[in-house]
Amino acid sequence: MTTVDVLRRVGRGLGLVVLVIAAMISFGPLLWTVTTSLRTPAESFTNPPSWIPLHPQFSNYRAVFQQIPLGRFFINSVIVTGLIVVGQSVTCTLSGYAFAMVRFPGRTKIFALFLATMMVPLQATIIPVFVLIRWMGLSGSLFALIIPALSGAFGTFLMRQYFLQMPAELGDAARVDGATHFQVFRHVYARMAQPALATLAILNFSGFWSEFYRPLIFLQNQDNFTLPLGLVGLQGNYGTGSISIVLAGVILAMIPSVILFVVAQRHFIEGITAGSFR
Amino acid sequence: MTATSTDTARMAIQPATSRSVAQRRLRRSEATFGYLMITLSVVIVTVFTAAPIVASILISLFNWDVISPPTFAGLANYSRMLHDSTVIVSFATTAVLAVAIVFLQIACGLGLALLVQQRRRRATRAVFRTVFFLPLLASAASVSIFMGYLFDQKFGVINYYLSLLGIGNVPWLTSSAGATVTIILVAVWQQVGFTFVLFIAALSSVPSELLEAAAIDGAGAVPLLFRIKLPLISPTVLFAGVIGMINSMQLFDQPYILTQGGPGSATTTTVIIIYRTAFQNLQFGYGSAISVALLIVLMAITAAQFAASRRVVFYQ
Numbered sequence: 306m307t308t309v310d311v312l313r314r315v316g317r318g319l320g321l322v323v324l325v326i327a328a329m330i331s332f333g334p335l336l337w338t339v340t341t342s343l344r345t346p347a348e349s350f351t352n353p354p355s356w357i358p359l360h361p362q363f364s365n366y367r368a369v370f371q372q373i374p375l376g377r378f379f380i381n382s383v384i385v386t387g388l389i390v391v392g393q394s395v396t397c398t399l400s401g402y403a404f405a406m407v408r409f410p411g412r413t414k415i416f417a418l419f420l421a422t423m424m425v426p427l428q429a430t431i432i433p434v435f436v437l438i439r440w441m442g443l444s445g446s447l448f449a450l451i452i453p454a455l456s457g458a459f460g461t462f463l464m465r466q467y468f469l470q471m472p473a474e475l476g477d478a479a480r481v482d483g484a485t486h487f488q489v490f491r492h493v494y495a496r497m498a499q500p501a502l503a504t505l506a507i508l509n510f511s512g513f514w515s516e517f518y519r520p521l522i523f524l525q526n527q528d529n530f531t532l533p534l535g536l537v538g539l540q541g542n543y544g545t546g547s548i549s550i551v552l553a554g555v556i557l558a559m560i561p562s563v564i565l566f567v568v569a570q571r572h573f574i575e576g577i578t579a580g581s582f583r
Numbered sequence: 584m585t586a587t588s589t590d591t592a593r594m595a596i597q598p599a600t601s602r603s604v605a606q607r608r609l610r611r612s613e614a615t616f617g618y619l620m621i622t623l624s625v626v627i628v629t630v631f632t633a634a635p636i637v638a639s640i641l642i643s644l645f646n647w648d649v650i651s652p653p654t655f656a657g658l659a660n661y662s663r664m665l666h667d668s669t670v671i672v673s674f675a676t677t678a679v680l681a682v683a684i685v686f687l688q689i690a691c692g693l694g695l696a697l698l699v700q701q702r703r704r705r706a707t708r709a710v711f712r713t714v715f716f717l718p719l720l721a722s723a724a725s726v727s728i729f730m731g732y733l734f735d736q737k738f739g740v741i742n743y744y745l746s747l748l749g750i751g752n753v754p755w756l757t758s759s760a761g762a763t764v765t766i767i768l769v770a771v772w773q774q775v776g777f778t779f780v781l782f783i784a785a786l787s788s789v790p791s792e793l794l795e796a797a798a799i800d801g802a803g804a805v806p807l808l809f810r811i812k813l814p815l816i817s818p819t820v821l822f823a824g825v826i827g828m829i830n831s832m833q834l835f836d837q838p839y840i841l842t843q844g845g846p847g848s849a850t851t852t853t854v855i856i857i858y859r860t861a862f863q864n865l866q867f868g869y870g871s872a873i874s875v876a877l878l879i880v881l882m883a884i885t886a887a888q889f890a891a892s893r894r895v896v897f898y899q
Contacts, residue, residue: 433639577784
């Protein structure tokens with residue numbers, strides 16, 4: 306074995322060590338949250354923390370629904386996220402298809418304006434949107450969160466990219482056979498768009514399920530709070546030692562995302578890389 | 584009006600002038616269809632994104648608390664902002680946090696991606712990919728909650744393990760420097776998964792023939808990295824930088840929940856200022872002015888990043 310070989314082996318070994326340490330850093334806080342949520346509230350702050358709970362208190366998970374309206378928060382999050390995901394899936398597929406496959410005057414200009422709005426940060430629009438929502442009488446309602454998010458430039462961009470890759474001949478053949486424009490869309494192309502739809506749905510789900518800023522601004526009544534807002538509101542329990550229960554809520558809030566990730570990991574990855582290859 | 588097959592057939596046997604009439608009719612029906620399809624999206628995006636941008640600029644020229652009618656103020660809000668130390672300091676604080684977060688996010692994401700790509704077994708790579716992605720599945724709010732407990736000075740787990748190493752009681756959340764570092768660590772911890780996935784994909788798209796050819800020519804791991812891999816993934820690095828800066832300059836959840844902008848104003852970001860000004864103090868005009876300023880700063884930063892990258896980024 307040459308010195309180069311030895312160095313290379315040592316390098317790879319060190320690489321593995323670094324990866325393992327990084328993995329422990331990544332996973333550690335999450336593991337701590339899970340195990341602490343299973344400890345009795347009295348011992349949740351004892352150190353050293355027992356990384357494997359000896360007497361798991363699943364009762365914390367029941368208590369979290371009794372002591373705090375977690376069920377309410379869950380339902381609100383499901384309503385808001387669900388309607389937004391469905392809404393964007395429909396509107397962005399329709400407009401993405403049109404921008405990709407249908408010819409109409411002004412198409413390029415309108416799409417360029419769409420792209421321009423993609424770069425606009427939420428901050429630049431939140432105050433006027435708040436005024437508008439208030440004027441519409443929706444202040445404090447879940448619809449204040451839902452309606453502005455029913456479509457988006459990014460979703461349209463994503464769907465358009467996907468439709469652009471589809472062969473135009475299929476649609477032309479269908480039109481020669483007498484299909485209407487909408488029939489071509491519905492029976493030929495929309496069917497093939499399912500992977501892109503899945504990616505968009507997962508991206509939207511992740512983004513809106515974990516939203517905090519807009520709910521903080523638009524919602525006042527605790528009955529309407531979504532999960533992140535509701536959980537933060539409970540943090541005041543810190544001193545009373547029931548952080549185990551708060552952490553049980555945190556874990557419960559994470560479960561839908563984890564399930565989705567296990568089921569559709571590929572679409573998560575695709576969602577992240579979708580915008581980067583231009 | 585839609586065209587049927589009989590229309591198209593009839594079109595084919597028409598004399599030249601009425602054929603173009605039929606063509607125009609077809610094109611008009613396609614255009615109508617197109618406009619109908621984009622209506623929902625255009626309405627939502629116009630009403631809730633495009634128009635509000637203009638509205639923000641308009642509102643910033645007034646003083647308004649939403650309850651009583653607005654009073655015209657011209658550029659008074661902007662001159663007030665230029666003399667307002669809390670706002671200016673918040674821009675500096677936000678910039679410091681953003682640069683640190685983006686730099687660490689890219690460095691760690693890239694480093695981990697390179698190390699994971701090195702592993703030979705697919706199973707090992709899959710396990711590490713999953714572990715590094717997990718933090719992204721929690722909300723920033725949830726992360727701020729449990730990180731708050733972990734970084735607690737007296738009872739936190741982190742200080743406990745540090746004390747075993749002989750390092751004293753670190754005031755993570757109770758000192759200005761500590762709070763800044765904590766916010767950076769928490770944000771990077773959660774978001775490394777994003778750049779990591781990005782770079783895994785970018786590294787996978789480096790054609791293996793290039794790497795093999797270079798290896799045959801005797802290139803070691805280090806030149807391989809700096810001469811081939813990094814240049815080829817430089818567009819991705821730029822993308823991660825631009826997106827990272829835009830997101831980090833708007834940091835709100837973590838400093839608001841974890842440190843409430845403190846201690847004092849050590850972690851008070853610009854968005855926290857906007858939130859307090861507009862939604863707690865009901866100064867919508869001034870708040871709009873600050874958000875317009877933030878928008879301009881963001882555009883300037885993005886433009887600067889693109890300009891600075893022209894020499895370094897290699898496009899294929």
